[in-house]
Amino acid sequence: MSYSPLVQQLMEAFRCLPGVGPKSAQRMTFSLLQHDRQGARSLAAALQQAAEAVGECRLCRNLTEAEVCPLCQSERRDGQVLCIVENPSDVQALEEATDFRGRYFVLKGRLSPLDGVGPAELGLDVLEQRLADGEVTELILAISPTVEGEATAQYVGEMARQAGVGVSRIAHGVPLGGDLEYVDAGTLSHAFAGRTSVG
Amino acid sequence: MSYSPLVQQLMEAFRCLPGVGPKSAQRMTFSLLQHDRQGARSLAAALQQAAEAVGECRLCRNLTEAEVCPLCQSERRDGQVLCIVENPSDVQALEEATDFRGRYFVLKGRLSPLDGVGPAELGLDVLEQRLADGEVTELILAISPTVEGEATAQYVGEMARQAGVGVSRIAHGVPLGGDLEYVDAGTLSHAFAGRTSVG
Ligand SMILES: [Zn+2]
Ligand SMILES: [Zn+2]
Numbered sequence: 076m077s078y079s080p081l082v083q084q085l086m087e088a089f090r091c092l093p094g095v096g097p098k099s100a101q102r103m104t105f106s107l108l109q110h111d112r113q114g115a116r117s118l119a120a121a122l123q124q125a126a127e128a129v130g131e132c133r134l135c136r137n138l139t140e141a142e143v144c145p146l147c148q149s150e151r152r153d154g155q156v157l158c159i160v161e162n163p164s165d166v167q168a169l170e171e172a173t174d175f176r177g178r179y180f181v182l183k184g185r186l187s188p189l190d191g192v193g194p195a196e197l198g199l200d201v202l203e204q205r206l207a208d209g210e211v212t213e214l215i216l217a218i219s220p221t222v223e224g225e226a227t228a229q230y231v232g233e234m235a236r237q238a239g240v241g242v243s244r245i246a247h248g249v250p251l252g253g254d255l256e257y258v259d260a261g262t263l264s265h266a267f268a269g270r271t272s273v274g
Numbered sequence: 275m276s277y278s279p280l281v282q283q284l285m286e287a288f289r290c291l292p293g294v295g296p297k298s299a300q301r302m303t304f305s306l307l308q309h310d311r312q313g314a315r316s317l318a319a320a321l322q323q324a325a326e327a328v329g330e331c332r333l334c335r336n337l338t339e340a341e342v343c344p345l346c347q348s349e350r351r352d353g354q355v356l357c358i359v360e361n362p363s364d365v366q367a368l369e370e371a372t373d374f375r376g377r378y379f380v381l382k383g384r385l386s387p388l389d390g391v392g393p394a395e396l397g398l399d400v401l402e403q404r405l406a407d408g409e410v411t412e413l414i415l416a417i418s419p420t421v422e423g424e425a426t427a428q429y430v431g432e433m434a435r436q437a438g439v440g441v442s443r444i445a446h447g448v449p450l451g452g453d454l455e456y457v458d459a460g461t462l463s464h465a466f467a468g469r470t471s472v473g
Contacts, residue, residue, distance in 0.1 A: 077336075077343075077344065077345050077365050077366055077369045078337075078344075078366070079328070079337065079338035079339055079340060079343055080339070081320075081323055081324045081328050081339045081345060082324065082328060082337050082338070083329055083338075084320045084323070084324070085320040085321065085324040088313075088316050088317040088319075088320035088321070089317065089318075091303045091306065091310055091313030091314070091317055092302045092305070092306070092313075092317075093301055093302060094301070095299065099293065101363060101366065102292055102293070102363070103291045103292060104324075105337070105361065105362055105363050106291070106292045107290065107291070107321070107324075107325070107339070108324060108325070108328055108337055109361075109362070109382065111290055112325045114287075114290030114291075115290070115321045115324065115325040116293075116321070116322065116325050117287050117290065117320075118287040118288065118290055118318075118321055119317075119318045119321035119322040119325065120287075120318075121280075121283045121284040121286075121287035122284065122287070122306070122314045122315070122317055122318035122321070123315065123318040123322075124280055124283070125280045125281065125283070125284040125303075125307060126279055126306070126307070126311050127305075127315040127317065128316050129278070129280050129281060129307055137276075138277075138278065138281050138304070138307055138308070139278035139281070140278055140279070140280045140281075143279055143466070144276075145276065145277075145278060146276050155294075159415075162304065162308075163304055163308070164301070164304050166276050166298060167276055167300065169287075170276045183308065192389065200454075220371065242384060
């Protein structure tokens, strides 16, 4: 072992990042320490600040350090249409691929009773309250067509129907069993435009 | 733009890492903020500590927070044989691939007069002093066979000859124009064992 303790510690700390193995961690460590100390300090500060301050939006559960996220605050978004997604990254994917001007609700997962993920873990009580408030008139389900995603979509669709809210589901082109965030923008745009009513 | 400022800032900060594009930066950000706050805090602390404290070893120029690195301190290493490498990562690659028991000297670059990299930038004054001290009796040049690497090897080889120190160069199997750190361990081990005298 030829590394000093702080170099070794940094190399191991990089392993918490997705897709980073021993070789990448080593390359990142040497790159920052040899050529970019300022980058290392900026990344440290950004990590520290985000880890302390970022929580979830009271209205949509997306990641934000504010009580209400920029998208839920924006008056330029249509509060009558709510798009239901699994992950924060899905919000970004849809924003880039479509001209959707409504708002979002982020489940942060899918129903999976065996893993202890029920309606409460997905914030469906919060969603139910929002539907009861009466502003939302249409739900768009942008949930991945996996087995657990299907069950989640059915559950949310049933909630919408009971609240008298129209509900549709994006379709066409999202591959069965695929994760939404890996679909290319063109396919996703097509699927969004071609959504079919399930209400 | 659907991200809150701190989320956006973290995403941009990840771009200082080699090989990390917008998609990877997004995946890293969501992964840490959704599933691994503790990992984010540990990485922040490791970056901060390393950026502040890690300097270079007074003897070999390798990265270390101590005045003298673990390898130069170790009494189990042979101080008579010095292996010259370009990068800290080359030290680790040779440690893993060979049974070399001497010590190292890290140039942190190659001679490149047009880029302002001369002998002083590579610490060759420090190396010259070490050769004059008399403990070192053999140099092994493990420098990549690129154009600038060749010039660097010739320069260091000449220094060794003037100091009356034997000098050899690793050979066989390191592809011409290739960077040492991307060579597989078997090839590197073979090249190290088959080094040829150039003194
Ligand atoms: Zn929100
Ligand atoms: Zn050293």
